[in-house]
Amino acid sequence: FQIECHFHYLDIVGVESKKSTHFSIVTSDRPYSFVTTGDAGNFSSNADVILTDLASAIKQIFPTVPLKYIIRKIDIQPPEREIIFSEEFRPSDPRNVGPCGGFSAQYACMCDFHGVPYREEVAWDVDTIYLSHDTRVLNLRDFDHLEPKDLMAIVSALEYNTFFRGLKAAHMRLSHETLERILHVLKRSMWLEELHLEALGLRWDFLNKLSISVITNSNPAIRTIDLSHNIIEDKGAIHLAGPIAKVSKGLCKLALAHCGLTSKGVNQMSHSLTLNQSIANSLTYLDLSGNSLKDDITNLHNFLAQPNVLEHLDLASTDITLENLFGALLRGCATHLAHLNVSHNSFSTKKGREIPPSFKQFFTSTFSLKHLNIAGCKLPMEALKNLLLGLACNESTAGLYLDLSSNTLGAQGAHVLESCIHGVRVLQSLDISDNNLDAELAPVLTAISKNPSIRTLHLTRSLTGMKPKHIPPVMDALVNLIQKDDFPLAELVLSENKLKHDLHDFINALGSNQSLQKLDISGNFMGDVGARLLAKALQINNRLRTIYMDKNGVTLQGYADIVYALEHNHSMRTIPFPVFDIAPHLKSHPDKTDAVMRKMQELLQRNCNGLKRATGQGFRLQHGFLLSSTHQLVDKLVAETQDTISLAKGGSDSASAVQRLITDAENCKQLMPKLQEAVRNDSHPIEMKLTRVASELGYTIKSYLEETLETMMRTGIEQCPKTLGNQIVVQDLRKGLAECLVVPEEFLQICLLNNAGSEIMNKVGEIEQSLAAAISDRATDEVLEALTRYRRGMGIAESPSVLLDEPQTPDIVRSRSSHDADGLIIRPGGRGSILPKLGLESPTVSVENLSLPNWMQ
Template sequence: LSLWRGYLVVSKPPVRVESTFSFLEIRSINIHSLTEIVLEADGLTLSFGVSHVADLEAMVSHVTASLKRVFPDSSPRNLLRTSPADIQQRLLTLTSAVEEQLDSWPGPCGGFSDTYAALCDFNRTPVREEIQWDVDNIYCINNWREFNLQDFSHIDSRDLAVAVSALSFNRWFTKISCKDLKLSVDIQQVLIFLLSRSLSLQELSLEASGLSRDFAVKVAAALREHHSSALQSINLSGNPIEDKGVIALSRELENLAEGLKELSLSRVSMTAKGLGSLSQVLSSTRLFSASLTHLDLSGNPGILVAEDATFLFRFLSGPNSLSHLDLSETSCPLDTLFVSLSAGCCKLKRLSAARNPFSHSRKVQKVTRSIREFFSQSTELQYVGLSATKLPPQALRLLLQGLATNTRLSGLELDLSSCELRSAGAQVIQEHISEAASIRSLDLSDNGFEKDMVTLVLSVGRCHALRRLALGRNFPVKSRALTDVVHRIAQLIQDEECPLQSLSMCDSKLKSAMHGLLSALGGHAALTEVDISGNNIGDTGAKMLAKALMTNTRLRTLTWDRNNVTAKGLQDVADALERNFTLLHVSGLADITQSYRSNPERTKEALHRIQQCLDRNNRRQSETVEAQKGFGARQSEKKVQDLCQQLKNSLQHLNHCSVQEVQDDIVTAHEMLYTARESLKLLPSLREAGRKCAPDGDLVNCTLADAANALMNEFNGSIQALAQDLMRGAEATCPQAIQRSRVSECLSECVSKRSRQTDTFLTRTLVENMGPIISNKL
């Protein structure tokens, strides 16, 4: 008997193997007497005679242990059908002990490697040790529950299919994923089997994997047969499953026991017919209202034009748990969408509706009010994408008015790029942007603002909550107007009260007009992230950028691709980074490629120096140390698991030793093995306890915010007292001059400005800068 297989050997010379069978073929074990055992296998009955009862027990124990290692969620002792009464209880006790021992520690990642090796033996295919090593080490050490097929994309599809089939009997992995990797027919077949059997698989993500509608139909059939499926997330985006596949899936989704949490059917060649079938299931099944949190139907043009879309809007307008909704490029009318969203979707966090028409009707006066209602009552919104929607000025005004009245919302990322807002939209933004304090990130790129850019920048600068701003592809062509706009932006980022941390001016082709902004970066600019790609600044601009980097201590991320920079410009930046210890990330692949073609040696040398400086700067970050500590803890856990396995293997060789002292040592070793495995079971609860006891980021930030407010009140009180003393001294010395001039008003304005500067400085220094550092250190 080997690990996974039995061999019938003819003992007479010449010794040879007469036949062989896999333990996976065994259907029953029958014991007719104390010296006879019969194995019923596929198309084969094997009867063995043994000399001693101990040999019979060893045989049953070995087969039971092997099958338990292959199928961790099974009970191989059930194969024991008949046995004499005088040894029946002993055999049941023996097999139960074997199963209990393997249940306590099936092996790394739920014993995947054992199952995989046994299936390779059963299918007579070679074991790919690389797969076993990756799972037992990389996956186990990092506690990954997601089996990513891309990690093994270089392996032959037939070998990979066996590894996937092992997941059907595995309780460790809860997700299987793949993206941009065409799956063979063999792998598709074992995936269907996996879905029909697995009790632990919760997430299926096969994006752009070359799957057809037939695969979706087979998935639906597998779910129909599997009444205990734990599946909660399905992502088949990028696969042309068409209406037939969508309709087949829709009919089975309502039968999932726990309900579906995530459904992604982006770019699946679905039409209004397929959407109608899916929407009817969503709107008619109450379970989806409570379970579904992510819905992605993007990239299916025309599906929300016909009457079938009514069922989806009905689902959105009712009580639901959606937090992520993506309807980009679905011909979804935004006016109708916001009517539904304002009635339901109170938990929505991310909304993507880009590349859709605002309305299929010209009469939009009444329904646009729902935009204001939605944005005024949403409390959890984090991202809204309305890019390329040609948003009318009236709708934009209602959107900003709704955000202005919403005091419970903060940190919103709003994408209004490519909406053709032009002067009318710029006017609306100037009027209302300062009131919308909930907007943290705003993308206004490519909106035709050219002549309105100066006033627009001034308005945006008054929005104290804004941290990220994108203005690319909006700049005027005329040089004088362009210079004024860039000068205004340079003034904005150097203002002490400027709230911006990130600025994007990409693809604006500013050329030499960018020099003013680059010079401003060397001053007191508060920006931590800048994107100046696509501006053709050339080597002269790179030289000015290098000078700015020598004195800038705030910038962390710099994107400056597609700027016609040669090796000379790259070397200037490399020289500057020798003196810059704060910049962490730099990107510019297109310029690097172009420069390498013309001057490979100098380009390579400059890139090497830039990378060395960035590596030096990144090593200073505490996040790296924290990550290494976590990895070390997982390595220690893996080491204990390996030691347990080694001890277990050693004990198997000593089980038949009859020396009493050895038997005592074996008992002690078993106790130690049990203790070690029990201690590993404590790790999840210990980690959870540590997580609860660890300093909470919100708690740290709240404490620092209170400290900042207390300091601000003290400083403002001091400033007010100083101003009052100044006024009293001036009135006592020059009473008539004070009465005739605006000294009092000017002093009040100065005090107000200084108070705002104090507030901004303390909040940025204590909460935004020191908060993460304190949390990481603690």
């Protein structure tokens, strides 16, 4: 045989056959006509046989796509012969569809079409990794190590693939041929919904071709376009406006951040957004950040002012005037908008220009706002006040993250925050970093502590450059903030403040804190002394889960102290690798560095596995706080009261009552251990319930698996009746799979009792400690108040010793679970503030290193 011509399946653009013995195949180059030999009535000599084989071959490669989408022109006469190319004649069988919609076969076809080698790793990655994660967006970064021509074949495979819904290429260089294939796929595909082409160096001419491809597609599925960090300029935006106006299903996401746009291009595009009626009900994400839009964006305001479903709007660093924006947001975006970023813009600088009422009204009326970034905007005081008052009046949203960082608020802004922030109950996270608040930060922190809805506080670079004399009051206010029971702060970011030894008192207070779970103290140069104090705090803190502590000038010995503390801490889960602190030691002491870091990760992993903590630890710690502080004051008052009784000549009833009070005072010092004894340690009903649940769960799992096995057996017999329908085979399967139906009891015990059970029991233990603390605190407070009343009733002046240790009101003398201070400590020459004494060395004296553990020696 001699091959006279050959062409690829994908070269075929049309098939024509008006006689059963004649047919023509039209390719992109030329038409080919064929005539069959033999009797026209003989089916084996009929053209239909050849056309049927052709259709079957194409369908085998693209099983989920109708043939009419691959061969665009089919003319078969008479009409009854058209069944050759109909879907009814050749329905898609899921059994014949490979992983990810048959991607591997389609990729092989495209390799052959483009004349490039077939890469097994590409097929394996898609058939295995993409399938296992059900990833529907093909990311070219997964294959950027291949040749550019290989990427061309990978992109082409998406043309008739119905599994993948998107294509992504970011921060890489694509060849001209690959970009052309992307455009071709956009022109032909009816299934590609997402196009992410970020930072590829694209220009406006590519946008011209892209718009033509989308418009040419008779049924485009595109819903997401991300062209961020490509300098497409206004020309590109104007070209993109065409398909935006004509996409029938509307867009869901449009991202054009840092694209070199101005108001001209954005106005044209915004006009298209307004013209397309579907977009008002489909577009949920719009990012125009990093473009120089300035003030003349009327069309964008018009689009935002019409009712829409935008959830995410990013206009950061666009040079817009903010007061002009919020009128549009109030009219069109108050219902659905959840994420608003207008950072690094500004308000009008015209003197006498007032903030429009719409600014405050938007924050009052927004229903869904969860994230507001208005950082770096040089907020006028009136704007800040209206923002906070507007949010304070909002009763619709909650859990808001508010970023006010880098606004140069100064003292005036601090006064506004101090007067308003406590009433903004929609706040969950607040960032006031880098605002030059100086000494006024202390009263701001006090005001923040009165807003219990705030769970996260960012103070990055808030104390950098502050005068040394202002830092102690601020740190005292921060210590009091984290010790308030009615202010359960869960996350605190205190990074890049260069506090050095001023951080030590705060670290001391961490030992008794019962709310912080995540703490960032990186970049404070606290040194090994701070690491030593932190190590001691970690030995008694059972709440912290994550600490960032890099860039603190901590040496290997300091981290060894931290590791030593982790031996006794079962709550810490994450300490990110301290790259900056450890890097110098990798060369000088590589083995010790590896040992310390390895041990740290092992202990953190141990904590992640979940272990039950000893219940008595918390009670003993609580009792220790009382002995070291409040009970000392009780002892002094009791001693002086007894002296008073011996000198007084009062009635027997009065003396008896005071004696009973003294007895209560002595007993209250031992109340915490008694309350611990009252807690059930053996045969705890919760643990017994978990054991029963584990047993019941085992039976439930076994019943479920037995039922699942029966369902699978029936399905297998229906699909393969000849092989699996044999009773001997069925019996062998049942016998062989019987052991698989039982989940080991040890496994369930580990899951429920050791893992989940440990977390539950630890939480119960914390509640028990809180209950005991509340009872003990109340008893102590009542004793102190009664003794103080008695002394004053006798007209006895306060002694110097009592005046020194006793706070101004008895209510302040409380243990850590019920008031700002855990105890009292007076430091000579200090600031006279109320701080917890945790038995930690003073940060002003030299501290000996903890002894090295065996694994370090």
